[in-house]
Amino acid sequence: MTGLRESLGSLATEAVDPAFEALDAVDTLEAARMMNQADAGVAAAVERVLPQVARAVDEVTSRMRRGGRLVYAGAGTAGRLGVLDASECPPTFDTDPACVVGLIAGGERALTTAVEGAEDSRVEGFRVVDELAVDELDTVVGISASGRTPYAIGAVERAAVRGCFTVGLACNxxxxxxxxAELAIEVVVGPEVIAGSTRLKAGTAQKLVLNMISTLTMVRLGKTYQNLMVDLRATNEKLAARSWRIVREATGAADADVDRALAEADGEVKTAIAVLLGGVGAGEARRRLDAHGGVLRDALTDLGTQGEHHAHH
Incomplete structure (x- = not known):
């Protein structure tokens, strides 16, 4: 136990910052200011690791193009952030839920309840990775603020043995x-306002990096056109309204034409845009999209249009 005590003591994420020792003595607004000031440095810490983030995106993208998966593994807050990021990919980018996967120590119950001791098992990290039968097309990202969580390390070690590309996202x-891991992304955010409470700055830093990895991978895979969500799935009224706005924004077409194109395209945003900008039917629009791996920009170039009908041009 003493060994663990000493090694935790050397971690930036566990350090005690005297700047925050009056946190319980000041008024609420001042306490909020202290937290806000601490948070202000997080984006700058992320900026220092952007080359590593970009490499992660490129590695994930090249594997996903060949059918690979992106797998996150972590315990506690880190695990929850991975599960959160994974669960937001299908509605935003119309990905198959099996494509981006979040693994959390202790399983689903750990999303809402602290599962004591779950993070301490390297073997559990091995097991979940084996269960997914990952291979060289998959990427496994271990997430741990301290960078010493056995579950995350176990998942990464086992994934490496199975030929995956591996990333270690930590805050030390x-x-x-x-x-x-093959690639380390270490965002050093320094001591927390509440010493050792890594759901704060460390959690924010991890969320920012995960946002970048999943979002930019999807951009590289052609899930967006310009900065529009063209692969979203209209599963509810809000998304149906957003789909309509995106088609209009991308094409500048008249309302009735947007309605017609979306109906013809069975609600597929990308197909509807190709119908309007390419002047083709939905079947041909889909064929061109398929020929270009779903990248709308390339399909439009093929159809002899560069989106010059964009409302803002």
Whole structure:
């Protein structure tokens, strides 16, 4: 136990910052200011690791193009953030739920309840990765603020043995997790307002990096056109309204034409845009999209239009 005490003591994420020791003595607004000031440095810490983030995106993209998956593995807050990021990909980018997967120590119950001791098992990390039968087309991202969570390290180690590309996302430099992975993304955000409470700055930093990895991978895969969500799935009224606005924004077409194109395209935003900008039927629009791996920009170029009908042009 003493060994663990000493090694935790050396971690930036566990350090006690005297700047925050009056947190319980000041008024609420001042306390909120302290937290806000602490948070202000998070984006700058992420900025320092952008080259590593970009490499992760490129590695994930090249594998996903060949049918690979993106798998996140973590315990506690880190695990929840991975599950959150994974669960938001299908509605935003119309991905198959099996395509981006979030694994959390202790399983689904751990999303809402602290499952004691779950994070301490490297073997559990091995097991979940084996269960998914990952291979060289998959990427496994271990997430751990301290960078020493056995579950995340176990998942990464096992994934590496199985030929995956592995990433270690941590908030301490020179972390065990970073060393275990092929690519380390270590966002050093420093001591938390509440010492050791890594759901704060460390959690925010991890959320920012995960946002980038999943979003930019989807952009590279052609899930967007310009900065529009053209692969979204209209599963409710809000999304149906958003689909309509995106088609109009991308094409500048008259309302009735947007209605007609979306109806013809069975609600597929990308197909409807290709129908309007390419002047083709839905069947031909789909054929061109398929020929270009779903990348709308390339399909439009093929159809002899560069989206010059955009409302803003």
């Amino acid at each position: 430099a020179g972390s065990d997790l970073g060393r275990a």
